[in-house]
Amino acid sequence: QGLKDVIGKDMLIGVALNKWQSSGGVPEATAxxxxxxxxxxxxxxxKSENLQPREGKFYFDAADSLVAFARDNNQTLTGHCLVWHxxxxxxxxxxxxxxxxxxxxxxxxxRRHIKKVVGHFKGKVRGWDVVNEAIExxxxxxxxxxxxxxxxxxxxxxxxxxxxxxxxxELYYNDxxxxxxxxxxxxxxxxxxxxxxxxxIDAVGMQSHNGLDYPDLSAYEASIDSxxxxxxxxxxxxxxxxxxxxxxxxSGARIEQDFEYHKRLNPYPEALPDSIYRKFEQRxxxxxxxxxxxxxxxxxITLWGISDRDSWLNDFPVHGRxxxxxxxxxxxxxKPVVSKIIELW
Ligand code: XIL
Numbered sequence: 265q266g267l268k269d270v271i272g273k274d275m276l277i278g279v280a281l282n283k284w285q286s287s288g289g290v291p292e293a294t295a296x297x298x299x300x301x302x303x304x305x306x307x308x309x310x311k312s313e314n315l316q317p318r319e320g321k322f323y324f325d326a327a328d329s330l331v332a333f334a335r336d337n338n339q340t341l342t343g344h345c346l347v348w349h350x351x352x353x354x355x356x357x358x359x360x361x362x363x364x365x366x367x368x369x370x371x372x373x374x375r376r377h378i379k380k381v382v383g384h385f386k387g388k389v390r391g392w393d394v395v396n397e398a399i400e401x402x403x404x405x406x407x408x409x410x411x412x413x414x415x416x417x418x419x420x421x422x423x424x425x426x427x428x429x430x431x432x433x434e435l436y437y438n439d440x441x442x443x444x445x446x447x448x449x450x451x452x453x454x455x456x457x458x459x460x461x462x463x464x465i466d467a468v469g470m471q472s473h474n475g476l477d478y479p480d481l482s483a484y485e486a487s488i489d490s491x492x493x494x495x496x497x498x499x500x501x502x503x504x505x506x507x508x509x510x511x512x513x514x515s516g517a518r519i520e521q522d523f524e525y526h527k528r529l530n531p532y533p534e535a536l537p538d539s540i541y542r543k544f545e546q547r548x549x550x551x552x553x554x555x556x557x558x559x560x561x562x563x564x565i566t567l568w569g570i571s572d573r574d575s576w577l578n579d580f581p582v583h584g585r586x587x588x589x590x591x592x593x594x595x596x597x598x599k600p601v602v603s604k605i606i607e608l609w
Contacts, residue, residue, distance in 0.1 A: 265512050268302040270609040274559040276340055278303030278566035282501070282568075282574055286330035289293055293570050298337050298578035300591075302600070305342040305501075305566055306330050307576075311351040315381055319373070322382055331597065341568070343385060343502075345393035345438060346378050347422045349408035357409040365536050370413045370568045375425045383430035384467065391434025393469060393501070394426045395419050403450035419454065420463055427464045438469035438501055443479035448487045460540040467563055468494075470499035474551070476507060476543050485554050492561035499556065502568040504577060504589040505546055507536065511582050529582050536588040552605045581599075595607050 271277040279301045285293040286306065289590050297304065308314060309326035316322050334341040356373060359365050366372070382392060397407055398419060407410045410418045419437075426435055437455065442448055451468060458465050468491040470484075491498045511529055532540070555565055569575045571592040578587045 265606060268300055269304040270606050271565065272302050274324075274561050274609075276303040276564035277301055278305060278340070278342065278564055279307050279570055280307040280344075280568045281330065281333070281570070282307045283309050283326045283329075285570065285574075286333045287326070288329070288333055288336075291412075294333075294337065294590060296570055296596065296598075297339065301339065303340040303342065303564060303566065304330065304337075305344050306336050307569065308351070309322070310344055310381075311348065312346075312356070312377060313353045314350045316377055317353050322380060322384075322526060327385070331385065334388075340390050341385075341388060342501075342564075343382070343389040343392040343433075344392075345396040346381065346426060347374060347394060347398075347410060348396035349406065349410060349417070350397070357413065364409075364413065367414050370410070371418075371421060371506045374414075374422060375417065378422060378425040379429045382433065383427050386430040387432065388431075389433060391436055391466060393438040394423050394435050397440065397600050398437075399439055399447055399450045399454070401444055401447050403446035403498055420458060420461065423458060423463045423465060434466040435464050436467045436469045436499065436501075437465060438471065440471040440473055440502075441479070442468070442470045443484040443487045444518075445483065446526055448490055449540055452494050453492055455491070455496055459495060465496055468496040468501045469499045471502040471568075472500045472504075472551075473502055473568070474505050474547070475510070476505065476540075476547055481550060481554065485558070488554070488558045496560070496565040499564040499566070500562070501564070501566050503551070503565060504568045504575060505547055506577050507540055507588050508532075508577075510586055526582075526584070530585040532588070533586045540590075541599075545604065546601075547606060548601050549604060552608055556609055567591060576599060 267277050281304050284290050288294055357365055390528050405416055423435055455465055488498045509529055569590050572588050572590050573594040575587055575589045576587050577589045591599055
């Protein structure tokens, strides 16, 4: 029995795949996906820097093999992501002379990217993270080039373009730290504004890069209710648990160079102590009991990676750590938390 056999009755249960996994090149990963998940998303290969590294030159090979993987293994596919200030190619905001482009030029580039990409995957992707991370923690718009050059309606323009390119696709707004009330309220205002203008939006994605002691779970749960009250579904889109200390107060440069600092930030290079594993497991169980309670408001839970070996949290926000964030260990062995979640559900 896999996760999908129980959770799948209520919502999609998915996982992010890197390109080695989504090309089918990692048999252990394929077996895990088939057993436990009914939904996949690209960890990187559908981001703009990979799809359109130079203007007008699109490279779909890696993403197409994910499409084939999803088809062959009966997985629903999510598109991640169309408009994001990160992992966007440098040419996007500059003209040939290196000057910042005008609003008209950027709107044109953004729409062309969306049209081409959404058109290419039309009918193959269930829905798109149309805009990722556009709101700051204080509820203001992130001062990204998209916002600074186009203005706040870049979001509406992006959603409309995606809808035109594939009217059958669901459209999502995706962000992190959504249990923060100021940020949550700003996202609710955004959703309501889009809806009042007749713009399609199906769900808010809560990334959920969580830790052992954050976010506050009652605030997190309240956010699920708030988004649902705006008339959209809620999805947990990038779930993982960072079990390592946060580098707050350390400067990035010193962490890289200073062995002592690095040791403090990487306390379990060989194995995770049992006491910390128990906290990790407890935390996941609390999260999944929240998801179960809110299953009527939710449409998907996606883990941000299969195994600890592949997790981006080994390198973020500090490089070269040994993190223990996911459901499968570095040898793709299943952790006991998986069957406990199955039991809980
Ligand atoms: C991360 C990937 O996991 C890494 O491999 C990559 O180097 C950086 O991006 N929020 C998102 C994801 O929306 O796309 C990010 O994924 C993690 C944070």
